[in-house]
Amino acid sequence: MTTHVTANGIDIAYESFGSPEGRPLLLIMGLGAQLIHWDEEFCELLAEQGHHVVRFDNRDAGLSTHLDQAGLPAHGAAPPYLLDDMADDTAGLMDALGWPRAHVVGASMGGMIAQALAIRHPARVLTLTSIMSTPSPEIAPPTAEAAAILMARPAADREGVLAQAVRTWSVIGSPGYELDRERVTTLAGLAYDRCFDPAGTGRQLAAIMASGSRVEALGRVSVPALVLHGEADQLVPVAGGRATAAAIPGARLVTYPGMGHDLPRALWPEIVGEITKLTSGA
Template sequence: MTLRAPANGIEIAYDTFGSPGARPLLLITGLGCQLIQWDERFCALLAGRGYHVVRFDNRDSGESTHLDGAGTPALDGSGEVPYLLDDMADDAAGLLDALGWDTAHVIGLSMGGMIAQSLAIRHPRRVRSLTSIMSTPSPRAALLTDPDVLLPAFTPDRESAVRRALDNCAAVGSPGYPFDREWNAEIAGLGYDRSYDPAGTARQVAAIMASGDRAPRLGELAVPALVLHGEDDPLVPLPAGIATADAIPGARLITFPGMGHDLPAELWPAFVDAIDELTVSADSGR
């Protein structure tokens, strides 16, 4: 069941897995994505390790607030943008407030990793541990020279939108692992039904491009950190993951051959093991 909470002047849609008394774990998803793109089976694996898992829709996606009146900004970071990644990080902090969580372990995926980094920078005492997955400290480090390729096209109908989403997922997916076409088609269709908003995704792209380089501020963090990255990521290439790990003092970097810009189910056990090792160490103060 999707729940809603006020956060940072907007409304955030979220849902949960696991026991409310378990260790708090916040999942932040990527560009144009919705909470449903954190696979329920992956969330259940985390919950089974003793976490209270919360996944949510970022602003301008899913069932959270859409800033429709802000229009479609330039995607190169020039001119005015409606908001920055820092504002999206403050949304996440506001959700922590609404959940009654003083602190949480935080995992961010792609753009969600950028938001998680900003959350740790802006609200360091709220973040028990930081896991940044296939992300970057800077749009330049990610080599995103053509941000238009990140956008969903305006399409005339649901079928076309699902087909376009499948093509995009297959193009950036993991060459070393099977492409789960059935799951991706189901999620693309459900995502269209929940909210189809290319203009909202454009505003998120503008936020990425205008937010600049976080590396200097990441260098001031004192938070246990893990960086997971695919060695065959065509969208946010491996050097961006290396740059993320290099920027955060003491961060552990784990890379995966054959992994692209998605989360192959075959790697979930390795992801969960690494995340659990990080969080247990963080909670024990080591």
């Protein structure tokens, strides 16, 4: 069931899995993605390992607040917010949940937000897991093909969105694993029906590009950290994961051959195992 809370001055939609007595684990999604992009089965696997899992919609995504009045930032103009503001949203959500601290897992832009949270609110983060992310977009720019997909004009209707999703994941997904076209189209349809806001995604992208590098600040992060990355990632190449792990003292880096910019179902047990090893040892 989706619940709404007010945090950092905005409305945030979230869902939870597992016992409230479990280890608090917050999942932060990526650019233009919604909480449903953390697959329910993946969340249940984490819950089975003793976590109280919360997945949520970032600002400008899903059922959380959309800053429609801000429009789409003009080229070179200051964006309406930065990743730091999204990290503050996350801390505010933790306040609303009654979580003084939590294990934090972020994917792609969500990994950037998780990094910013550990920098800005170090006392709130028990462990940090950064997946297919980077401390700076300049460190691991996308390949030309992935960049073209990222900057493609959004489809105008539901049918077009589903077709565009298949094209997108055919490029940035995991070449070492068969693309589940049915799952991709089903999820794209659910996301479209739940909320379709290309301008919101544009504002999130502007926040990424304007937020600068976190490399130096990550050197002050002292919590146990895990960095997971696909070796075949075209959108955020593996150099981004290596740079993240190098920046955080003591971080553990795990890379997966054949994995692109997604979480292949076949790797879920391994990924859940790595996260659980980190959180249970903290």
